[in-house]
Amino acid sequence: MTNSEFTKPILLYGSNISYFTGKMENYFKVKEIPYKQMVLAYPKFEKTMKEKVGIHQMPAVVLPDGRWMTDTTKMIQWFEGNLPGKKIIPGDPIQAFFAFLLEDWADEWWWRTAMHFRWHYAEGAHFASRHLSEELLSSIRLPIWMKKIFLTRRQRNGYTTGDGITKENIKTVEDNFLNLLKNLNNIFEKRSFLFGNRPSIADIGFSGPFFRHFALDPVPLEIIRQKAPKVLNWVSALWNARLSKIDDDFEVGIPNDLEPLFLEIGKIYLPYLSSNVDAVKQNKTKFDFKLGNTYLKNARYSQYRVWCLKELRNHFQNLSEKHKVQVEILLKKFECWEPLWRDDNLPLSDFQENELPFKADRKMLGVNE
Numbered sequence: 490m491t492n493s494e495f496t497k498p499i500l501l502y503g504s505n506i507s508y509f510t511g512k513m514e515n516y517f518k519v520k521e522i523p524y525k526q527m528v529l530a531y532p533k534f535e536k537t538m539k540e541k542v543g544i545h546q547m548p549a550v551v552l553p554d555g556r557w558m559t560d561t562t563k564m565i566q567w568f569e570g571n572l573p574g575k576k577i578i579p580g581d582p583i584q585a586f587f588a589f590l591l592e593d594w595a596d597e598w599w600w601r602t603a604m605h606f607r608w609h610y611a612e613g614a615h616f617a618s619r620h621l622s623e624e625l626l627s628s629i630r631l632p633i634w635m636k637k638i639f640l641t642r643r644q645r646n647g648y649t650t651g652d653g654i655t656k657e658n659i660k661t662v663e664d665n666f667l668n669l670l671k672n673l674n675n676i677f678e679k680r681s682f683l684f685g686n687r688p689s690i691a692d693i694g695f696s697g698p699f700f701r702h703f704a705l706d707p708v709p710l711e712i713i714r715q716k717a718p719k720v721l722n723w724v725s726a727l728w729n730a731r732l733s734k735i736d737d738d739f740e741v742g743i744p745n746d747l748e749p750l751f752l753e754i755g756k757i758y759l760p761y762l763s764s765n766v767d768a769v770k771q772n773k774t775k776f777d778f779k780l781g782n783t784y785l786k787n788a789r790y791s792q793y794r795v796w797c798l799k800e801l802r803n804h805f806q807n808l809s810e811k812h813k814v815q816v817e818i819l820l821k822k823f824e825c826w827e828p829l830w831r832d833d834n835l836p837l838s839d840f841q842e843n844e845l846p847f848k849a850d851r852k853m854l855g856v857n858e
């Protein structure tokens with residue numbers, strides 16, 4: 490397939506304040522893939538998604554030949570594999586491995602924090618629930634105030650208080666965000682993107698939490714303005730970047746200032762994925778996770794995130810022997826090695842997600858499945 494086959498734009502169905510729709514848009518912009526963002530109101534969107542790809546989630550991409558796709562991670566890998574031109578997946582297999590690790594962390598860990606800042610604070614909840622009522626629920630004949638209450642409850646029960654956040658741990662969730670900002674600001678003081686002056690899949694991953702959430706919702710936006718203004722530069726630099734016009738290459742190796750991010754992944758994220766594996770094995774739909782200052786009470790289990798862990802392992806297994814040795818050394822240095830392999834026999838369902846990006850088996854979190 491060539492870029493010229495996309496003379497007819499790709500359709501991107503999703504809300505324009507959605508985390509993963511924003512991630513996909515950043516990818517299309519950076520790669521200059523023509524697309525048209527569209528909204529299909531509920532309940533039609535949910536019904537159509539289930540028919541076309543098996544589950545309902547945002548965004549959906551419809552190719553010019555009529556095929557429907559889902560899951561940003563696998564869709565991006567599909568486009569990278571099928572289109573010519575410069576890639577956002579680094580050519581150096583070691584960098585590519587660590588860029589995929591950052592993408593996964595951005596997709597799966599920062600979701601809860603993004604939902605917290607949007608839905609916990611009345612200011613964010615008013616803005617987002619009004620927007621979504623008008624954008625997605627336009628064909629439902631109920632007053633706006635009722636739709637707003639419905640949406641706010643749904644999102645809190647599904648993704649904030651319903652996914653491990655309590656009065657007692659709000660501060661640690663927010664401190665974790667401040668720490669991320671500090672680390673990112675430090676990086677973007679020195680260069681435009683995570684691996685150099687050229688965007689990678691890791692930047693696209695982080696556009697999920699930042700583009701339509703942290704840099705849009707009133708409470709986190711003000712925090713970023715005050716504490717990490719360079720992060721705002723990065724958000725707009727990514728949105729405006731056009732890979733075909735960028736001659737810079739990635740830096741050589743793994744830049745030192747990414748180390749604090751990988752240490753966080755090793756200390757918190759991978760152990761969290763392992764606790765999720767335990768919960769899925771025991772068929773516990775809710776579980777507690779406590780590690781250092783991080784504490785989640787009744788976090789929602791995720792069959793999808795078991796597969797995410799498997800994908801990370803596959804990225805490692807697919808390396809050459811020489812690169813495996815080098816990646817292992819780095820993973821040990823970042824305290825990621827042991828938790829990456831902690832669990833034997835991942836509790837995946839038969840053929841789970843094998844048909845992505847054209848058919849999905851599980852939602853990220855099993856809300857209203």
Ligand SMILES: N[C@@H](CCC(=O)N[C@@H](CS)C(=O)NCC(=O)O)C(=O)O
Pocket residue numbers: 507508509510545546547548559560561562596853854856857
């Ligand atoms: N892994 C999926 C996650 C997509 C996802 O969870 N999208 C959210 C909106 S940003 C969603 O549709 N959630 C479904 C729901 O709330 O029921 C991807 O990368 O596309």
